Amino acid sequence: MEALGRQILVEFYDCDESKINDVSYIENSLIQATKASKATIISHNFHKFSPYGVSGVVVIAESHVAIHTWPEYNYCAVDIFTCGDTIDPWVIQEHLKGYLESKNVSSMEMKRGMFRMPEGQKLLFKPDQNLQPN
Amino acid sequence: MEALGRQILVEFYDCDESKINDVSYIENSLIQATKASKATIISHNFHKFSPYGVSGVVVIAESHVAIHTWPEYNYCAVDIFTCGDTIDPWVIQEHLKGYLESKNVSSMEMKRGMFRMPEGQKLLFKPDQNLQPN
Numbered sequence: 001m002e003a004l005g006r007q008i009l010v011e012f013y014d015c016d017e018s019k020i021n022d023v024s025y026i027e028n029s030l031i032q033a034t035k036a037s038k039a040t041i042i043s044h045n046f047h048k049f050s051p052y053g054v055s056g057v058v059v060i061a062e063s064h065v066a067i068h069t070w071p072e073y074n075y076c077a078v079d080i081f082t083c084g085d086t087i088d089p090w091v092i093q094e095h096l097k098g099y100l101e102s103k104n105v106s107s108m109e110m111k112r113g114m115f116r117m118p119e120g121q122k123l124l125f126k127p128d129q130n131l132q133p134n
Numbered sequence: 135m136e137a138l139g140r141q142i143l144v145e146f147y148d149c150d151e152s153k154i155n156d157v158s159y160i161e162n163s164l165i166q167a168t169k170a171s172k173a174t175i176i177s178h179n180f181h182k183f184s185p186y187g188v189s190g191v192v193v194i195a196e197s198h199v200a201i202h203t204w205p206e207y208n209y210c211a212v213d214i215f216t217c218g219d220t221i222d223p224w225v226i227q228e229h230l231k232g233y234l235e236s237k238n239v240s241s242m243e244m245k246r247g248m249f250r251m252p253e254g255q256k257l258l259f260k261p262d263q264n265l266q267p268n
Binding site: 004005011042043045047049051056059066068070077079110113115125126127 | 249
Protein backbone atom coordinates (compact mmCIF):
# COMPACT_ATOMS: atom_id res chain seq x y z
CA MET A 1 0.00 0.00 0.00
CA GLU A 2 1.16 3.51 -0.79
CA ALA A 3 -0.06 6.78 0.77
CA LEU A 4 -0.77 10.15 -0.83
CA GLY A 5 -0.03 12.09 2.34
CA ARG A 6 1.29 12.11 5.88
CA GLN A 7 -0.39 13.88 8.74
CA ILE A 8 1.12 14.64 12.11
CA LEU A 9 -1.31 15.41 14.92
CA VAL A 10 0.53 17.25 17.64
CA GLU A 11 -0.58 18.02 21.18
CA PHE A 12 1.58 20.85 22.51
CA TYR A 13 1.04 21.02 26.28
CA ASP A 14 2.69 23.38 28.80
CA CYS A 15 3.19 26.17 26.26
CA ASP A 16 3.94 29.81 27.01
CA GLU A 17 0.54 31.32 27.82
CA SER A 18 1.13 34.84 26.52
CA LYS A 19 2.83 33.73 23.30
CA ILE A 20 0.02 31.35 22.33
CA ASN A 21 -2.53 34.13 22.94
CA ASP A 22 -0.72 36.48 20.51
CA VAL A 23 -2.22 36.09 17.04
CA SER A 24 0.70 37.82 15.27
CA TYR A 25 3.21 35.66 17.07
CA ILE A 26 1.30 32.48 16.24
CA GLU A 27 0.83 33.45 12.59
CA ASN A 28 4.50 34.28 12.23
CA SER A 29 5.52 31.06 14.01
CA LEU A 30 3.47 28.88 11.67
CA ILE A 31 4.75 30.71 8.60
CA GLN A 32 8.38 30.45 9.70
CA ALA A 33 8.03 26.77 10.67
CA THR A 34 6.35 26.01 7.35
CA LYS A 35 9.02 27.88 5.38
CA ALA A 36 11.71 25.93 7.23
CA SER A 37 10.25 22.73 5.76
CA LYS A 38 10.51 24.27 2.25
CA ALA A 39 6.76 23.86 1.71
CA THR A 40 5.11 26.29 -0.72
CA ILE A 41 2.74 28.64 1.12
CA ILE A 42 -0.45 29.47 -0.78
CA SER A 43 -2.40 31.39 1.86
CA HIS A 44 -2.62 31.96 5.59
CA ASN A 45 -5.51 33.06 7.70
CA PHE A 46 -5.50 33.60 11.48
CA HIS A 47 -8.08 34.73 14.01
CA LYS A 48 -7.98 35.90 17.61
CA PHE A 49 -10.79 34.92 19.91
CA SER A 50 -12.05 36.98 22.83
CA PRO A 51 -10.80 36.84 25.48
CA TYR A 52 -8.44 33.94 24.75
CA GLY A 53 -7.23 31.79 21.91
CA VAL A 54 -6.01 31.82 18.35
CA SER A 55 -7.02 29.68 15.36
CA GLY A 56 -5.26 29.67 12.04
CA VAL A 57 -4.40 27.73 8.95
CA VAL A 58 -1.52 27.91 6.50
CA VAL A 59 -2.57 26.31 3.22
CA ILE A 60 0.45 24.93 1.39
CA ALA A 61 0.75 23.41 -2.07
CA GLU A 62 1.47 20.17 -0.23
CA SER A 63 -1.70 20.41 2.00
CA HIS A 64 -1.97 22.41 5.28
CA VAL A 65 -0.79 23.32 8.76
CA ALA A 66 -3.50 24.24 11.28
CA ILE A 67 -3.38 25.44 14.87
CA HIS A 68 -5.87 26.07 17.67
CA THR A 69 -4.57 27.50 20.93
CA TRP A 70 -6.04 27.49 24.42
CA PRO A 71 -3.81 29.87 26.41
CA GLU A 72 -5.92 29.29 29.53
CA TYR A 73 -4.77 25.65 29.44
CA ASN A 74 -1.28 26.35 27.97
CA TYR A 75 -2.28 24.01 25.14
CA CYS A 76 -2.13 24.07 21.32
CA ALA A 77 -3.57 21.49 18.91
CA VAL A 78 -1.59 21.38 15.66
CA ASP A 79 -2.19 19.40 12.48
CA ILE A 80 0.56 19.12 9.89
CA PHE A 81 -0.62 17.51 6.66
CA THR A 82 1.96 17.12 3.88
CA CYS A 83 2.15 15.29 0.57
CA GLY A 84 5.07 14.13 -1.48
CA ASP A 85 8.53 13.25 -0.27
CA THR A 86 10.20 16.65 -0.66
CA ILE A 87 8.67 18.05 2.55
CA ASP A 88 9.39 16.67 6.00
CA PRO A 89 6.44 17.47 8.31
CA TRP A 90 8.61 16.79 11.37
CA VAL A 91 10.68 19.90 10.56
CA ILE A 92 7.52 21.95 11.11
CA GLN A 93 6.76 20.14 14.36
CA GLU A 94 10.28 20.74 15.68
CA HIS A 95 10.23 24.45 14.86
CA LEU A 96 6.80 24.92 16.42
CA LYS A 97 7.89 23.16 19.60
CA GLY A 98 10.51 25.89 19.99
CA TYR A 99 8.25 28.80 19.09
CA LEU A 100 5.44 27.66 21.39
CA GLU A 101 7.90 26.82 24.17
CA SER A 102 6.04 23.59 24.77
CA LYS A 103 7.49 21.46 27.56
CA ASN A 104 5.28 18.43 26.88
CA VAL A 105 4.68 17.27 23.31
CA SER A 106 2.68 14.30 22.10
CA SER A 107 2.75 13.55 18.35
CA MET A 108 1.25 10.89 16.12
CA GLU A 109 1.91 10.36 12.42
CA MET A 110 -0.79 8.95 10.20
CA LYS A 111 -0.90 8.02 6.54
CA ARG A 112 -3.71 9.51 4.45
CA GLY A 113 -5.07 8.26 1.12
CA MET A 114 -3.96 4.65 0.98
CA PHE A 115 -3.90 2.89 -2.38
CA ARG A 116 -2.62 -0.44 -3.63
CA MET A 117 -1.01 0.41 -6.96
CA PRO A 118 -0.71 -2.00 -9.88
CA GLU A 119 2.76 -3.45 -10.48
CA GLY A 120 5.01 -0.85 -12.11
CA GLN A 121 2.75 2.15 -11.32
CA LYS A 122 3.61 4.75 -8.71
CA LEU A 123 1.14 6.75 -6.62
CA LEU A 124 1.79 10.40 -7.48
CA PHE A 125 0.67 13.10 -5.04
CA LYS A 126 0.59 15.49 -7.98
CA PRO A 127 0.28 14.60 -11.65
CA ASP A 128 3.46 14.16 -13.64
CA GLN A 129 3.38 17.39 -15.67
CA ASN A 130 5.38 15.73 -18.43
CA LEU A 131 2.41 13.44 -19.07
CA GLN A 132 -0.11 16.29 -19.28
CA PRO A 133 -1.28 17.71 -22.61
CA ASN A 134 -0.28 21.25 -21.52
CA MET B 135 -9.82 12.68 31.47
CA GLU B 136 -11.73 15.31 29.55
CA ALA B 137 -11.05 16.56 26.00
CA LEU B 138 -11.20 20.08 24.56
CA GLY B 139 -12.01 18.89 21.06
CA ARG B 140 -12.99 16.05 18.77
CA GLN B 141 -11.45 15.46 15.38
CA ILE B 142 -12.78 13.19 12.67
CA LEU B 143 -10.32 12.15 9.99
CA VAL B 144 -12.24 10.98 6.96
CA GLU B 145 -11.00 9.13 3.90
CA PHE B 146 -13.57 9.56 1.12
CA TYR B 147 -12.75 7.04 -1.60
CA ASP B 148 -14.59 6.40 -4.88
CA CYS B 149 -15.88 9.98 -5.16
CA ASP B 150 -17.27 11.65 -8.26
CA GLU B 151 -14.19 12.75 -10.20
CA SER B 152 -15.59 15.86 -11.85
CA LYS B 153 -17.32 17.15 -8.70
CA ILE B 154 -14.20 16.87 -6.56
CA ASN B 155 -12.22 18.76 -9.21
CA ASP B 156 -14.66 21.70 -9.12
CA VAL B 157 -13.44 24.28 -6.62
CA SER B 158 -16.80 26.11 -6.43
CA TYR B 159 -18.66 22.86 -5.85
CA ILE B 160 -16.22 21.79 -3.13
CA GLU B 161 -16.28 25.18 -1.41
CA ASN B 162 -20.07 25.24 -1.44
CA SER B 163 -20.25 21.64 -0.20
CA LEU B 164 -18.02 22.34 2.79
CA ILE B 165 -19.90 25.51 3.65
CA GLN B 166 -23.30 23.80 3.43
CA ALA B 167 -22.13 20.76 5.41
CA THR B 168 -20.62 23.03 8.08
CA LYS B 169 -23.78 25.14 8.28
CA ALA B 170 -25.85 21.97 8.69
CA SER B 171 -23.91 21.26 11.90
CA LYS B 172 -24.79 24.77 13.16
CA ALA B 173 -21.09 25.64 13.50
CA THR B 174 -20.21 29.35 13.23
CA ILE B 175 -18.19 30.02 10.06
CA ILE B 176 -15.42 32.60 10.48
CA SER B 177 -13.67 32.33 7.09
CA HIS B 178 -13.23 30.02 4.11
CA ASN B 179 -10.44 29.79 1.64
CA PHE B 180 -10.24 27.38 -1.32
CA HIS B 181 -7.70 26.77 -4.09
CA LYS B 182 -7.73 24.89 -7.38
CA PHE B 183 -4.57 23.16 -8.48
CA SER B 184 -3.52 22.63 -12.08
CA PRO B 185 -4.48 20.33 -13.67
CA TYR B 186 -6.24 18.50 -10.82
CA GLY B 187 -7.27 18.94 -7.24
CA VAL B 188 -8.76 21.31 -4.73
CA SER B 189 -7.61 22.29 -1.24
CA GLY B 190 -9.62 24.35 1.17
CA VAL B 191 -10.34 25.17 4.77
CA VAL B 192 -13.40 26.49 6.55
CA VAL B 193 -12.35 28.05 9.85
CA ILE B 194 -15.18 27.86 12.38
CA ALA B 195 -15.47 29.34 15.86
CA GLU B 196 -15.36 25.73 17.04
CA SER B 197 -12.12 24.91 15.07
CA HIS B 198 -11.98 23.89 11.35
CA VAL B 199 -13.00 21.70 8.44
CA ALA B 200 -10.31 21.02 5.82
CA ILE B 201 -10.35 19.14 2.51
CA HIS B 202 -7.79 18.02 -0.06
CA THR B 203 -9.06 16.32 -3.20
CA TRP B 204 -7.31 14.05 -5.70
CA PRO B 205 -9.79 13.69 -8.58
CA GLU B 206 -7.34 11.46 -10.45
CA TYR B 207 -7.73 8.92 -7.64
CA ASN B 208 -11.40 9.76 -6.84
CA TYR B 209 -10.20 10.49 -3.30
CA CYS B 210 -10.70 13.28 -0.76
CA ALA B 211 -9.01 13.67 2.63
CA VAL B 212 -11.21 15.55 5.10
CA ASP B 213 -10.50 16.71 8.66
CA ILE B 214 -13.35 17.85 10.86
CA PHE B 215 -12.17 19.39 14.11
CA THR B 216 -14.84 20.66 16.52
CA CYS B 217 -14.96 21.83 20.11
CA GLY B 218 -17.75 21.96 22.63
CA ASP B 219 -20.85 19.84 22.75
CA THR B 220 -23.20 21.98 20.68
CA ILE B 221 -21.70 20.86 17.34
CA ASP B 222 -21.81 17.28 16.07
CA PRO B 223 -18.89 16.74 13.65
CA TRP B 224 -20.58 13.62 12.27
CA VAL B 225 -23.32 15.81 10.75
CA ILE B 226 -20.60 17.41 8.59
CA GLN B 227 -19.21 13.99 7.65
CA GLU B 228 -22.64 12.70 6.62
CA HIS B 229 -23.43 15.74 4.47
CA LEU B 230 -20.03 15.61 2.76
CA LYS B 231 -20.45 11.91 1.97
CA GLY B 232 -23.51 12.86 -0.05
CA TYR B 233 -22.00 15.89 -1.77
CA LEU B 234 -18.81 14.05 -2.75
CA GLU B 235 -20.79 10.96 -3.81
CA SER B 236 -18.26 8.80 -2.00
CA LYS B 237 -18.98 5.08 -2.18
CA ASN B 238 -16.28 4.05 0.27
CA VAL B 239 -15.78 6.02 3.47
CA SER B 240 -13.35 5.37 6.30
CA SER B 241 -13.59 7.59 9.38
CA MET B 242 -11.81 7.80 12.68
CA GLU B 243 -12.66 10.01 15.64
CA MET B 244 -9.94 11.25 17.95
CA LYS B 245 -9.98 13.32 21.11
CA ARG B 246 -7.73 16.40 21.21
CA GLY B 247 -6.44 18.29 24.22
CA MET B 248 -6.82 15.79 27.07
CA PHE B 249 -6.81 17.11 30.64
CA ARG B 250 -7.50 15.61 34.03
CA MET B 251 -9.52 18.27 35.81
CA PRO B 252 -9.57 18.78 39.56
CA GLU B 253 -12.71 17.61 41.35
CA GLY B 254 -15.58 20.01 40.76
CA GLN B 255 -13.92 21.83 37.82
CA LYS B 256 -15.05 21.45 34.25
CA LEU B 257 -12.88 21.71 31.12
CA LEU B 258 -14.32 24.59 29.09
CA PHE B 259 -13.56 24.80 25.39
CA LYS B 260 -14.24 28.53 25.63
CA PRO B 261 -14.09 30.66 28.75
CA ASP B 262 -17.29 31.18 30.69
CA GLN B 263 -18.08 34.78 29.69
CA ASN B 264 -19.93 35.31 32.96
CA LEU B 265 -16.63 34.91 34.76
CA GLN B 266 -14.81 37.44 32.56
CA PRO B 267 -14.32 41.06 33.62
CA ASN B 268 -16.05 42.27 30.44
